[in-house]
Structure formats: C-alpha cells, structure tokens
Amino acid sequence: MYMHTTEEDNTTRYPALDQMTDNPFHLWEDHSKDSSMLTLASGILSDEQFYIISLFMIYSSQIINICAIIANSLCIAVFVKLGFSEPSNISLTALAVCDFTLAVLYTWGNLCFWLTFHNVRLPFHSANVSYLTGGIQFAFLSTTVAWITAFISFERCLCILVPLKVRRLITPRGTFVAMLIIIVLTFCPSFFTFIRYKFVWVFNPYMNRTILNTIPVNSEFAILFEKISISICGVIQPLMAFSIVLICTVLLVVQLRKISSWRMSVTSAKSQRLQPEENPASSSSATEARISEKEERLVRMVVAIATIFIMSYIPNCIALLFYVVFDEFNMFGVYSKLSIVFSQITSLGQPISGSVNILIYYKMASKFRSVFRRLVRLDRQEQERHELE
Template sequence: MILNVTQPSQELENVLSSSTGGDFITGAQLYFILLTTSALTQVFNLGGVITNSINIAVFVKLGFNETSNISLLALALCDLLSTFLTIWGSLCVTPGFSDAELPFLPTEIGNLTGGGLANLVLRCTAWVTAFISFERCLCILIPLKVKKWITRKTTTVVMVAICIATIGPYIGAHWRWIFVWKFLPGRNATVLGVTVVSTPFLDLKEKIENIVLGLIQPIVAFVTVLVCTVFLVVYLRRSSQWRKSMASAGEEKAGGDNSSRFEPKQTISRKEEKLVRLVISIATIFIVCYTPNTLVFLNMAIFPSFWVFGQHKNTFLMVYTLSVMASSVSASVNIFIYYNMGTRYRNAFRLMFHLDLKDSVK
C-alpha cells in the first residue's frame, strides 16, 4: 500500500495573520482575541498548577479510607495535568511567540502536543466527575449496597479504567499524525512541524473515531454529570423541605405524620449531606465551564468548515480558545470548594501550612 503524506494546511502560522473568505472573524480581530484570552488562560493555568498541587498534597495527607478521597485525588491529578498541557498549548498560539522564528511551527506542534492532549485529559476529567456524581446518587438510592460495591479497590480500578478508556483510543485515532521537517521558503529555514499520513481507509477510520471519541464520549460524560447533578439538587430540596416540615411540627405527632409525605425514600446524615453539596458544587462548575467545549465539538460535527483547517478557522480558534479558558477556570477553583465545604480538608490544609485550627477534626 502506498501512503500519501499530505500537509493539513499550507502554513498554519498564517492562521493568526490572515482572514478567510466567508469567515466571521478577521485576522486582526483574531490576533487581539488570542492575545487577550491566552494571557487570561495562562493566569488561570498558573493558579491551577498551584491549587491542584495543594489539593493533591492534602488528599494524600488525609489518606484513602474514604473512597471519595481517591476520586477527588484523581480529579486533582487530571486538573493538574490539563493545566500543564494548556499552558504549553496556549503559549504556542499566543501572538508573539507563534510569530517568532523558532526551530518549529508553534501552532502545529502546540495543537498536537498541547491542545490535543489537554482535550484528552479533559475527557478524563469529565468521566471522573461523572463517576463522582453517579457515586453520590447511588449512595442515596441504595446506601447499604453501594458500600459493598464501591470500595477503595473498586474506585481505584475505575479511575485507572477511565484513563485507559480515554487515552488508549486517542493513541489509536491519532497515531498517523507525525512530526516532520518542513522547509519554509519565506524564512529559508527547515523547521519541525506536523503532518498526517493519509489513505482512504485511514481517513474513514479517523472520521468514525472522531465521532465516537470526540463527540459521543464527551457528550455522554457531560449528560451523565448533568442528570446526576439535577437528581442531587432535587433530592436535597426535598430533604430540606422535609426537615423544615419536621421542625415546624415540633413535638406534635399529628403534624409529624402529616409531614412524612415529604420525607425522601432514604435519609442521609449531615456529613453525607455536606458531601453531596460539595459534589453538586464541583459538578455545577464543571457543567458551566465544560459547556463551551461541548458546543465546539458539536459544531465541528455539524459544520465541516468549523475547525482549525476549515473555512471558518478564525471563528473556530476564537471559540476554542474561549472554551480552553473556561476549562482552565474549572481546573483551578475546586480548592475553594474543598476549603469552604470540607471540614477535614480545611483542617488538613491548616495543619500543612501551620495555620491556627478553628475547626475540630471530624
């Protein structure tokens, strides 16, 4: 079989300075947008590196007697890795760095080694968040059985399986993107870039894999988090109504019996309720920040011209960088949720940084 090695675009570095006919965003507008969003994204990423490093240290200090600590540690690891990759990917599309005469093409190399891998890790984050949300739902629906099913070993296996399920197919789908040396006549220099090995079979195979891995997989994770979050919110509202009705009834048994119709099927302890609220907060931030990324992939599937090599490449880069910035925000703010809503986390945090303890360890 003869392989035809083709270049995805004539010169990706022209994306930042050229306008495409029919595109909604001009090259000059894209330049300003990328300059602004890249700077903000880098700020959030640097914050994410710091906050997630602290999260990892705190969860290790807390230990793994509770399965939730294992999944939250996995979430922190995913967030930390995604911030590192996004720092590199954002740097490669930052005006000034991308225009510099470097020994490689920043946009091409950054798209493959930064942005592409960051999307991969983001899928891991989505599925870890989905598992955390789903686990809380099971703890409410079948609290006695879930303790036997979801153990420390089970949670660890699931976290590893999520990584394999997201990384493995990615390698199979993108192995044909290879590094090559390209000669640039304008610079009279040979630099490192990226190209794709193309055959009709591989093109069809990649289209199918992109639909399954790039569209269906992240959307299923997103919908799972959304459904589980809605369920948890509804349950907490019903539980709150029931508690208020019991409090208003006081010691009157008749009032207590009358309010029993508001009681959820399974009541949970205050400690479990705080954990549910924490999960809802994490999931809500994920939903808000992951929505732009989901919309990007949906538009890529519906409109073939909406991608980095398409007719509307400028619009794609604008929307994509905004979605990357939103993902960076999501990866950097969980520490504030843990600290404000988790007593054990807050105490471990204070001990680690030798601060005065105001709360007793529970």
C-alpha cells in the same frame, strides 16, 4: 514581534501570522473551489482582529492556568495526606490530577502561540506541533474530566438512594479500578492521533531553514480511524458524560430537598412534643435521614462541583456542535482563525472549573479544610498572632 505595511496595498501585515497560518496541511488539499468561502472567512475575522483577540486570550487564560496549577497541586497534596481509605478521596484526587494536567497542556499551547505571535524563530512549527503534543491531549483529557465528574455524581446518587448498600457497591479498590478504566477509555485513545499525523522535517521558506512540522497520513485506514475516534471520543463520550452529570445533579438536588423537608417536619413535630407510634416505614425513613445527614455535606459539595462543571462544559458542547456541523470550522479549515479564537474561549471553562474546586472543598469539607490549613501553616500563623496579642 513586528509588523510592516506594504507599498502596494498599504495594508498591515503580520509575519508571525503568516508563519502560523502557512499550514502544511493545505499543501495536500485543493481549496481552489472554496475561494468564496475564503473571502467570507477573511471578512469575518481579519488578521489584526485575530492577532489582538488571540493575544488577549493568551494572557488572560495564562493567569487562570497558573491559578489552576497551584490550586490543584494543593488539592493533590491535601488528598494524599488525607489518605485513600474513602472512595471519594480517590475520585477527587483523580479529578485534581486531570485538572492539573489540563492546565499544564493549556499552558504549553499558550506558550507556543505566544512564541509564534512574537515571531520567535523556533526549530519547529509551534502551532502545528503544539496541536499534536497538547491540543489533542487537552481535548481528550477534557472528556476524562467529564467522566470522572459523572462517576463522582453517580456515586453520590447511590449514597442518597441506597445508603445502606453503597459501602458494598462503592469500595476504594473499585473506585481506583474505575478511575483507571475511565483514563484508558477516554484519554489513551488520544495517542492514536499519530496514526493520522506524523512529524517530519520540512523546509520553511519564510525562515529559510528546515524545521520540525506535521503532515497528514492520507491512507484510507488513517482517515477512517480518525473519523471514528473523533466521533466516539470527541463527541459521543463527552455528551454522554455531560448527560449523566446533569441527570445525577438534578436527582441529588431533588433528593436533598426531600430530606430537608422531612427534617423540618420532624423538627416541627418534636417542638410540638408529638410522639406518634413508630412504624417500619417511619423507622426506615429516619435511618435514611440519619445517614443522609452524615453524608449531606459531601453530597452538597458534589452538587456544587457538578454545577460548576455543567456551566463550564456547555461552551464545549456548543463547540462540538460547530465542529460536527461545519466541516471547515477547525484549525486547518477555511475558518481556521475563527475556530482558534472560538476554541480559546470555550476551553477556558476547564481551567476555571479546576481553579474553583479548591474553594468548594475548603468551604464544605471540614477534614480538607483542617489539613489544608496545616499544610499552608495558617493555623500556626493564627496561633502566633493570638500569642502576640
């Protein structure tokens, strides 16, 4: 990494940024009419500001990514040991696998940008290649995580609303099939991006060598297909999943409060030794309450997971709104630098959410906590410490 000052204008230059922003997509587009927008964009975020902010985001997000990779690896190991006889274990394992993959993809993107900023001469255009081999997949996989979270929230809603029928409605095999369908419909379409873009070998005058780069396929079918896929998989699907999670979380919280109030009234009645005549309605309420009491820990855990997901996904919704409203607000548009920084900030929600989930499992799931402690040998360490004392 280095920078120098030109004698003509005495301004600081960042060759690494020149290499990264020398985007081949612009070779096929005429931006002469956007000269005023270019001036405005350069005034919003200078090269130096972009350089400092991006490096800070790379280093800070990389720490979070490492935590997410470790945490989700442990989650997957624990769920495998617990087995998949319970539908919730299947969906939570799928969520952990997706969170793990998201952290790996984010790490790959960070590595490519870090190499670019440090002026490492690679045989490929790191920014563009990482966009097609990690950035697109990260965006689509975020939608997968959203739908898996929506499924988990909906499953818990059924456990609260129809506790006696949920065993027949939600089975391990049905949950496994649902996870496959979600992945096929939300993540697999990311590979259709290669209909719109392709890899080519181009000559880079800055490096004075031929490197692997990407160019757009400007056929009408490819452009139309890209718009449709982005609209469906990048905007409609995430917002639908977010809405389902939000609605189910509200329903779960309301129902949990009702159950808590009912239990308090029953406890109060018992303390006063009141024994009213039992009728079918009260018997049904008692049965529902007993079943809910058995499921309450899992329901509260799902509420916590969904709440963290909602908080972490709100920035993504804002980002989607910006990308839809402003045509030039993307990695290859006039506001490319601002878009990259904005994406780096909003994308932090996913690895943060993936890192925190293991704490929720450990706190609220006794079986998970027991297996986790045996897995990392905490129980043995405590036993040895007590023997020494």
